Every structure is written in structure tokens, then in C-alpha cells.
Amino acid sequence: MANFYLVHHGTALSSLTTSGVITALTLPTDITLQNTLRARMVVFGNWVVVANSPSETLIVSRDNTVYPLALKAPSYAPTLTGPTAGGLTGNFQVKSTFLLKDEFGLVISESPFGPTSAASGTITNKLLTASNIPISAQVSVNARRLYRTTTGPGTVFFPWIDVEGNVLTTAEDDLADASLDNVAAPTTLGNPPLRIPLLASWRGRLWAQDYKKIDDVAYSEEGTFWQWSNNRFTIPPKEQDARGVTGFAARREALGVGKTNALLQITGTSSSNFRVVKLSENVGIEAPESVVIYRDIAWFLWKDGVYQWDNEGIRSISDGKVRSWFTTDTYFNRSRFQNAFATIDPIRNKYRLHLANAGDTSENRWVEYDFVDKTWWGPHQRDDLTPTSAFLLYDSNDVAIPCSGNSTGFLWKDQATRTDGASTAIDSDLTGKFHDMQTPDIEKYFGELTLISKIQGAGTLTITPYVGGLNASAGTAISADMTLGRQRLRRLGQGRFVRLAMRHNTAAQNVELFGYEIPFSELGRR
Amino acid sequence: MSAKLNLYNFAKLGVNVDKNPIQLEDGELIEAQNWTSDSSGSDGGIVKRPGLVAINSSGLSGSVLAASNVPLTAATTRTFYIARATAGGNRWITSTNEFTSASLPSSGTLPNVPILMSQFDQPPFDISRIAGRIVSTGTALVYPSGTYTQYPTASHTPAPIRLFDGTNDSVLAYLPRNPSVNSGVSNVRIVADMLYANGLIYIAVFDQGTDPAWAGRVLSVDPSNGAIAQLGERFGTGSGELAGGTPLCLAYANGFLWTGTGSGTSVSRVAGRVYRIRPSAADTTWTLDKTMATSEDVTAMTAYRGKLYVGTARFGSVTAATLYVRSTAGVYTSSKDTDAPGIQGSSWFGLIVFKDNLYAQSFTSTVGAYTGSIQKFNDTSWSSVATINGGADPLRGCGSFVTNGRIYMVFQDHSGLSLGTMRHSSDGTTWTTLGTNMGTVTGMIGVLIT
Numbered sequence: 017m018a019n020f021y022l023v024h025h026g027t028a029l030s031s032l033t034t035s036g037v038i039t040a041l042t043l044p045t046d047i048t049l050q051n052t053l054r055a056r057m058v059v060f061g062n063w064v065v066v067a068n069s070p071s072e073t074l075i076v077s078r079d080n081t082v083y084p085l086a087l088k089a090p091s092y093a094p095t096l097t098g099p100t101a102g103g104l105t106g107n108f109q110v111k112s113t114f115l116l117k118d119e120f121g122l123v124i125s126e127s128p129f130g131p132t133s134a135a136s137g138t139i140t141n142k143l144l145t146a147s148n149i150p151i152s153a154q155v156s157v158n159a160r161r162l163y164r165t166t167t168g169p170g171t172v173f174f175p176w177i178d179v180e181g182n183v184l185t186t187a188e189d190d191l192a193d194a195s196l197d198n199v200a201a202p203t204t205l206g207n208p209p210l211r212i213p214l215l216a217s218w219r220g221r222l223w224a225q226d227y228k229k230i231d232d233v234a235y236s237e238e239g240t241f242w243q244w245s246n247n248r249f250t251i252p253p254k255e256q257d258a259r260g261v262t263g264f265a266a267r268r269e270a271l272g273v274g275k276t277n278a279l280l281q282i283t284g285t286s287s288s289n290f291r292v293v294k295l296s297e298n299v300g301i302e303a304p305e306s307v308v309i310y311r312d313i314a315w316f317l318w319k320d321g322v323y324q325w326d327n328e329g330i331r332s333i334s335d336g337k338v339r340s341w342f343t344t345d346t347y348f349n350r351s352r353f354q355n356a357f358a359t360i361d362p363i364r365n366k367y368r369l370h371l372a373n374a375g376d377t378s379e380n381r382w383v384e385y386d387f388v389d390k391t392w393w394g395p396h397q398r399d400d401l402t403p404t405s406a407f408l409l410y411d412s413n414d415v416a417i418p419c420s421g422n423s424t425g426f427l428w429k430d431q432a433t434r435t436d437g438a439s440t441a442i443d444s445d446l447t448g449k450f451h452d453m454q455t456p457d458i459e460k461y462f463g464e465l466t467l468i469s470k471i472q473g474a475g476t477l478t479i480t481p482y483v484g485g486l487n488a489s490a491g492t493a494i495s496a497d498m499t500l501g502r503q504r505l506r507r508l509g510q511g512r513f514v515r516l517a518m519r520h521n522t523a524a525q526n527v528e529l530f531g532y533e534i535p536f537s538e539l540g541r542r
Numbered sequence: 543m544s545a546k547l548n549l550y551n552f553a554k555l556g557v558n559v560d561k562n563p564i565q566l567e568d569g570e571l572i573e574a575q576n577w578t579s580d581s582s583g584s585d586g587g588i589v590k591r592p593g594l595v596a597i598n599s600s601g602l603s604g605s606v607l608a609a610s611n612v613p614l615t616a617a618t619t620r621t622f623y624i625a626r627a628t629a630g631g632n633r634w635i636t637s638t639n640e641f642t643s644a645s646l647p648s649s650g651t652l653p654n655v656p657i658l659m660s661q662f663d664q665p666p667f668d669i670s671r672i673a674g675r676i677v678s679t680g681t682a683l684v685y686p687s688g689t690y691t692q693y694p695t696a697s698h699t700p701a702p703i704r705l706f707d708g709t710n711d712s713v714l715a716y717l718p719r720n721p722s723v724n725s726g727v728s729n730v731r732i733v734a735d736m737l738y739a740n741g742l743i744y745i746a747v748f749d750q751g752t753d754p755a756w757a758g759r760v761l762s763v764d765p766s767n768g769a770i771a772q773l774g775e776r777f778g779t780g781s782g783e784l785a786g787g788t789p790l791c792l793a794y795a796n797g798f799l800w801t802g803t804g805s806g807t808s809v810s811r812v813a814g815r816v817y818r819i820r821p822s823a824a825d826t827t828w829t830l831d832k833t834m835a836t837s838e839d840v841t842a843m844t845a846y847r848g849k850l851y852v853g854t855a856r857f858g859s860v861t862a863a864t865l866y867v868r869s870t871a872g873v874y875t876s877s878k879d880t881d882a883p884g885i886q887g888s889s890w891f892g893l894i895v896f897k898d899n900l901y902a903q904s905f906t907s908t909v910g911a912y913t914g915s916i917q918k919f920n921d922t923s924w925s926s927v928a929t930i931n932g933g934a935d936p937l938r939g940c941g942s943f944v945t946n947g948r949i950y951m952v953f954q955d956h957s958g959l960s961l962g963t964m965r966h967s968s969d970g971t972t973w974t975t976l977g978t979n980m981g982t983v984t985g986m987i988g989v990l991i992t
Contacts, residue, residue: 018615021597026604033616036598057610064612079617079991100871119945120680121739121794143871175822178797183898183921184848187796188870197822340559347559365581386579391556393578396591404605409597410613419597421606430592437596444576444590449566451547456564468550470587486563513563520590528589531550538543 019410022064022076024055025425029066031080032427034412041082045155047072054305054405058217060241065222067212075125075241083124083156085241086207087114090130090150094162097147098139102190106167108136108144110176113205114152115159125242126161127152128205135169145188149179157182163201166193173201204237204245214304216264218271219285223264230260233273233282235290249292251280263301265314265325272314272325274301279330296330299323305357305406308367315367315385317342317356322369322385333385338392341371341383347395348381349374359406361418361430368418370403371395378402400440403428434526441523450486450513451534459542462508463535465494465516470528471501477527478519484511498527508534553579553588617991620946621708623683624964625656625676625986635983640948641966641976653706656986657688661732672806673735673791673842673891675941677743678988679765682707684714684743685986686733693728693750701730703745703763708990715768720749722780723757734758739794740821741765744773746789746801754810755779758788760801762821774819774828777803784828786815787839795845797822800831802840807857811837816852816868832874838864844893846900847921851877853890853902863888865902878917878924884908892942892985896949899970901927903939903951914938916951918970928965928973937963941985952985 021032027049029041048071049055055069065085066074073085090112098104114127130150149160159180163173174196177187214225220239226232231254237243251261251273265272270281273292278300284290299318301307306317314325321334321342334342341347349372356379358369367385372378373395380402383394405421409429417429434442453460462483469477475498482488494505508514514534520527552569556579559572566572578591622644624635634652637644662674676685687704691697700716717730734746743763751757757778762771777784787805794800799821804814813836817828834840834854842853850868862879869875880888883906892903900919904926906912914930914937930937930953940962941952947968954962962983965973 019611019613020616020618022610022612023602023606024608025602025606028603030602031612031616032598032609033618036596038598038600038602039618051604051607054607057608059610059612059614062614064610069607077617078612078614102871118680120678122741145870175797179848180795180845181847181898186870187848189796191820195820195825197820198824199822336560337556337558338560363582364578366578384578386556386581388581389554389556389579391554391579392558393556393574393591394576395573396576396578398594405608407609407611409609409611419609420594421609423605425598425601425603425606427597427606427609428594429597431595433593433595434590435593435595437594442576442590442593445573446571446575446577446588447573448552449568449570449572450563451549451568452564453545453547470584526590528584528587529552530587531548531552533546533548535544535546537545 019412019414021409021427022057022066023421023427024049024057024066024069025421026051029055029076029082039080041076041080043070043074043082044084047074047084056215056304058215058222060217060222061239063241065215065241067215067224072210073208073212083116084154085125086210087116087125087127087157087242088152088154089128089207090114090152090160092148092150093131093133094146094150095148096133096136097145098136098142099145100143100188102141102143102188104142104144104190104192105140106193107138107169108164108167109133109169110146110162110164111173112150112163113161114150114154114157115161115178116156117159126205128207129163129201143188143190145186146177147186149185149187151185152182162187164196166196175199175201202243204243206244206246207242208236208244209234214261214264216266216271218266223271225261231255233261238286247287249282249290251275251292252294253278263304263307263316265301265307265309265316267309267314267325268312274307274316276300276302279325295325299330302353303356306369308358308360310360310362313387315358315387317353317358317369319353322367333390334392338383341395345374347374348372349376352377352379355379357406359408359418359420362408362416363418365389366393368406370406370420373397379404382406397443398436398440399443400437433524435523439523441521443521444519444527446518448516450482450515452513453536455538456512457541459510459512459539460536461510461539462514463537464507465505466502466533467496467505468502468530468532469496469498470530472498472526472528474499475520475522475525475527479505480517480519481508482513482515482517483509484513486513488513488515490517498525510539550586553586615992619992621990621992622950623653623988623990624952624980625685625984626981627656627658627662627984628982632981635980640946641950641964644976651709653683653685654704654711655688657686657732657984661688661692662984674985675736676986676988677736677738678945678990679738680991682765683988683990684736684738684763684765685988686736687713690729692731693724698729701733701747703733705765706990708992714765715763715770717745717747717761718770720757720759720776722776722778722783723749723751734789735791737792737794737799739799742821744792744794744799746792748788749778751778754805754812756788756805757783758803760789760792760799773799773821774817774826784815784817784830785812786817786833787812790814790839791842793843793845793850795850796848800843800850801828802843802852804839804841804855805837806839814838814840814854816840816843831872832868841889842891842893842902844895844900846895846919851893851900853893855887855889856883857887857889858885859883859887860885862906863890865890865893877919878902880904881906881913884911889938891939892951894942894944894949896944896970901942901949901951901970903942903953905938912937914953916965916973927971930963930965940983941987943987943989945989950987952983952987954983954985
């Protein structure tokens, strides 16, 4: 599969080939990227739309050319006269737009209309001359399009003349009314919000949060990124917090719109029947980048945990298992939940959510949810670097590769070798439950531990037993040889409970545990 | 009582930090840092999480804040193709590094055979009489193939228009016969020019006819499905047909498709003409915009700063060929003449806009002395920015192309029999010569962006 990656790093955009070859992209004049706002990108009609971070929303072509998404409308109207002999008779009006064309002459985007000219006054057998044709200050503009009415002047405008370049200010023509383009001027030209904090693609349209009216969601015409007309919804409740819309979740038949305390959906198939429906109160989207959709299921982080929205409704998938991760200050820095980010691992069926460790100010931990087994794993960490973003990429064979970015400008992907980077060991630390053998009040003697594992080429697993009461101290560590597959280890000792902690911290070695057995004898109640 | 704990289920339970220690199930974990389940080959067990390896070998500046997979072909390579018009192998010159180097591959992924010199060289044309461009849509080259048999050979076949996408080369369309020529039994003789605009390919064709009753048409071809339509009337001497010879060149400007006509080396030369039609308005007739002088063929056109520039050619004439500018009021005035020619004539070709300047290929011939140059116009004055040999080497402009911040100008031997050359420039001032043996080029130059 042919594909590449577009990356926002620092204050720059670059494209990467699947093999990691970097090409820096040149931004349009006067548009900058913020390194404090992460770009939000959507692939739309052979273009990548880049929002949030740029001072103006951008579009990027597959040849790495960057343009502004929106062309500003002409700010003044052409002037109409008819001094030159020709074949046109009537009274006309003209208005203009700015165009962006590609090197092959195809229109990429068109600005909204500028002001309508004054009527030409009646001309008789003349050329209709348009002077004072607007010139754009945007360097991307490379043509202007003039629309005119039929005589009257009529009220409907038709395409009249494309004036190539951004220099000439006069054009004239005596094209008869009957020869004008049969299709009237588009009525849906219009720009998106100047800046777009949140962006989604759904139903062949772009959907955008308005950066000024933060409770509003605007949307483009179908199939275009430059025709936005006045399509928008206000997502209730209005003006009740400083964040407004907090996330999009584009599922197959509905666009989820999150707020900090509500989740709503937009349904319908066109602007004539789009409607907003509230799905929940007191559950919303806390972190925009925590939203992941896979197989028409949406996962997202709210204030008290992770939620799943699918055809069966909205439900917490963390309650009863890891709710404490999200509702206490023991595990994560809850004040940074808004900065959480996530991706999907479709190979290993995991939703991967990055959070800040308790007391820390960067998202230096991540947890995983196995959406098939419905199990949670983690919190994970890497000892060499701190992830700064997460995303799903595809390699040159179209194989999904969950990835993360970090503060040193690298993109990281999973590898089978259990090493982070060139040589950093993965510190794997596991703590099990206190086994009470269904008799927590009975003193027992725990015999030889047997560990069953996959036979590896090398490696030693350190097992630390805790035998005694619920406050048992660490016992003498046991070394388990990972090359054996099955190993009888020493007796664990006496107590009401036994717990095992296991650790492996050697680079380039894997450990795969199948289970363990612990024989025991009840000694009685003290 | 003696018993044994057999625990083989912890991969199916994962972490639980909500229950108290007594309520936890055997196998549930209270922490699993860098441990995970893995359903892809290790289901049921727990493993260390995968390692992480960098995709890029050199770091980007700043923190990686976001990335997106783009499931589109990255347009990282521009492969240039220049057709050569001699029979045999090596029919395309290719370059993937913007002509830092170029090659003459004889095999591999190449377009089909382009038109041969012998096919071009049919009165009223020889190869020096037409614009002869092909079309680049970015993802495809559309060009006239040479794999057809020209009328009047008895087994003549339809002229094919082929589409090459870098991998596959297919017939996009066969050009339809002109019903008014030879009672509709003859196929199109050659393609004179091609143009890509508004998603359609426009083709000027020479249909044949009897000197001086040359006939031609302008057709449109949809590159997505090969659907062909004729624009306006036919050109010729029949009833309802337009005078001025046959279409030689095309331009799209200010909402109009323009075609320039001429009679080339016809015995009875006519005055070339400029016609316009508005495809978007579904015009059914061409509007005559300008009638040139007798023997003045219209050979190249383009829009520059909103005005149409019209290059002409005069063959076998001592009158210099004029490059006209059409005012917005439709008045044609001379913008630039070629050098004064000798008896063999002069011409303008390859009009093209590059970095807000207009460039054109000027050619003047006398017996044994030829002058070819690249002329530049900045909307105020003309200047000669490159001389293309001279003296006895009759190199004449035959094609121009602009892409990715560079302008390319192709030149052929006037006789069409010796070596061609090419100049390219990134600023319009300093020109680099391609050293590759270009052979007999036709000016059909295009680029595929892959």
C-alpha cells in the first residue's frame, strides 16, 4: 500500500515515508504552528487537513505542498463600465472570488464571494468591462473568478470569466446571456471558522469546532473543504464552561460530540436532516486525543474512567477493575486528564491510553485495555523517553503499527524485540494478589513453587514472595530460569497469605508466563 | 488439609485495583507494569510488552505532537518523459531527478510507442509546424500513440490516445473519423496538440483532406473513461466548416478554450485564425476571434497576466513571425517579432508562464544559418535569456513544460533528423543543458508524480 505519514513536531510539519525518510514542509507565508497545541489531522479528499496548531487551518497535498484551507474573500467589488464596442446589451452586476489552482489548472479551492458590484448601467452593443478586479494578499491565490448576472440586472450570478494570475485588474467580454454557464454560481461558498480546535471527517464532510463560539460545530458541504456555507449546530448546554465541545467521535452512523459533562450525537445524512441528540449527561469527553474509534466502537476518557460507546450504549469499562486509577490520586495526575492521548493496537486488540504519573507533568505512563478479553494492563512506562503523542500508522505492507512520538523528535513503533530504543531494557514488574486459598484466617505452609513458562533462549525472572499476613514483607528473591519451561523452585514458607511479585529487566529478552502452582497445607488457626 | 493452587488464568483477568485483597480472584493482578496479554500467538499467557523502535533514523526538531497516516501515494518522485520520434527502441527519455541525469531505457515500465517522426511529417505538417504537446495530469501521461497505421495506407487504423500511469499503459480512446473527410472513411492523421483543463483533455486533430482543403477538429476526452466529444464545428472547407486551415494549437484562458489554426506547408496557404469556445457553457459554435495574414499560422498560445498571447509562424517567408498579445477588448497587437528570417521562415513555439514571466521559443531560419533562442517577457519588455546554438545547427523550440519550480524547454533539429537538446532553469535566467543524447525529439514532454 502506498502511504506516508504527516507529522507535527515542535513548530513544524514534516512528511515521513514508511521507511522514515523525512521531508520538511514549507508553510504558507504568515501561517505558523504552535508547539503548545497539537495538530489535529484528517485525511479528506486526497488532502490532509491540519487544524488546531496552525494559526490558520492548512491543507497538505500528497506532494507535500501546504496551502491555507480557506482563501479570504475579496474585500471590494469590481467596477463595471461599457466603453468599448461589442455585442452585449443590458444592465449587469458582477462579483468575484479568489481561486487556488494546481499546476495542472484544476481548482483546489475557492474563496467566498466578495462584494457585489454596482450595476453597470445599461450598455448597448458594448463589451462589459470589469475593472478594479480584486487582488488577493494571499500568495497562494493564482486566479480570480468573475460571476455576472444576466441583464436586468438579474439576481442570479453565473460564472463569467476566470482571470488567471493575481495581477490583472481589468477584463472585458461580450458573452451573451444565453451563452453563460448553465450552472449558476455556487451558493455554498463560505469559509470554515478561522481556527479549528477540533476536527473530524464524517458523512463526507469536515466537522469543526468554532474557536470563538466554542459550543458550535460547523460543517462543510459534502465532498469539499472550502464550502462551509453557514452550516452549524450549537451543542447544548451553551456557554456553561470554558471548554465547549471537547471531542469528536465519528462512528459509522453518528458523529459523537463530547462536552465535559455530556455526550451528544449528530445523526442524519444531509444538511436537511442532520439533528443533534443528547446521549448522556455526566459522561462526556475529557480528553480529545483519548477518543479512538475502531470497528464502530468509540473509547474515550472521562473524569472517572474510560467509557465505551457502541450500539449498546455508553458504559464504563474501567469500573469494577481499575476505577481507582482514575478516581484517586494514587496512580495518575488527574489534573492532566485533558492532555491524555490514546491509540489503538488492532494487532493485539488493545486500547492504549497515555496518562501522567501521579505528581508528574507529562504523560509518562500508559495503560492498555484488551477489548476482547476486557482486561486492563499496566501502567506501563519506558525508562529512556517520555511519549508525547500516540497514533496508528500503517507500514508499507498496510500492516497497522501503533506508534508514539516523543520529545526528542522520534516516532516509535512496536517491535518484537523486548528493547526500547537501541538498548534500554523494559522493566517489567508484576504484582499478584494475596492468595488465601479460600481460607484467609487459616495459617498454611506453602511448598515448592512451580513456574510454567515459554522456553526462551536466555533470561532469568526474579520472583519475590511475600508470605505472612496482608502486611507480609518481601522474602528472599528467587531466580527462575526462563530457558527451562518448567522449574520447581524453593518452598515459600508459612503464613496465611502468599503473594508473588515478578520482575524482569534485561534488554532483548522476552518472558512469557503460562502460570504457576503452589502446593500448601493448612496448619490451623492461631 | 493439603491442596495446591493451580493458577493459569491471569492473562484472562488482568489488573484489578478496585477490589480489596480478599475479594480479588486468583490470577487477578494489582500491578502489571510492562506486562500484557497478547492474543496474537500468546493467548492465555502474559508477556512483556513489545519493545519500541524508532521509525526515523534522525530526529525531528521538537517534540512529536501528532502524526497521521496518509493512505495516499506520496508524490515524492517526478518522473519526466520526453518522447523521441525515431523508430526502434529507446523511444522515451526519462529522468527521476529533474534531469540531473537522464536515461534512454529500452525496457521496463515505459509508455507505449509515441508518434514517429514519419507520422508527424505529413503535409501540411512536418514536425516543426505544430505545438505537439502531450498532457500530464500529475498521475498520468496522456499522449498520442504511434501504434496506428495512417491514412492513406489501405489498412489504416484509428489513431489511439493512450494513458500511462507509471505502471499500466492503456488505450484511453480511439479518435473518431471525420465524416466530411474522404466520405468518412479515413482515420485521423495526427494529433496536433493536447491540453488539460477543467478535468478534460482537449485534442486538436488533423483529419487529412486534400491540399489546400485541410480538415481538422477539436475534441475533448474524459481521462476517466475516454468519452469523446467534438467541440463546436469542424474545421475545413466543407459546408458549415470553419476556415483557416486546421487546428494547430490550443490554450485555455479566461474561461475559453482557444484554438489557433493554419495551413502549414500547404501549397495554397491560407490565413491562420484564432477561435474561441466556452466549454463550460456548452457552446456549440466557435467564435472567430482573429484572422491572421495569409500564410501566418497560429502555432502557440497561452494566457499571461490575464491576456492571451498568440505565437505565429511563417514558413518560406522573409517576414518575421509575430507574437501577438490580445487585449481584453480583443485587439491584437504585436508584442514581439522574431529576428528577420531568410527565405525559410520563422516561428514562435512553447509559450509558457513561469514565475510570473512569459517565456517563448523563437526560431529564425535562413539557408545555412539558424537562430534559436528563449525569450522572456516580464509584462514590460522582452529579453533573450538563452541562445540555442545557431549557425548551421537548426535547433527549433518544440516543447515547454513547468513543474516543481522549474521550466523546461525542448529543442529539436529543424530538419527533424539530428539531435535535439533541452534547457532547464529554476530562475529563468541561468539555463542548464541536458547532456543526454536526446535524438530526434518531438517536444512531447510530461511528468508523472508518484
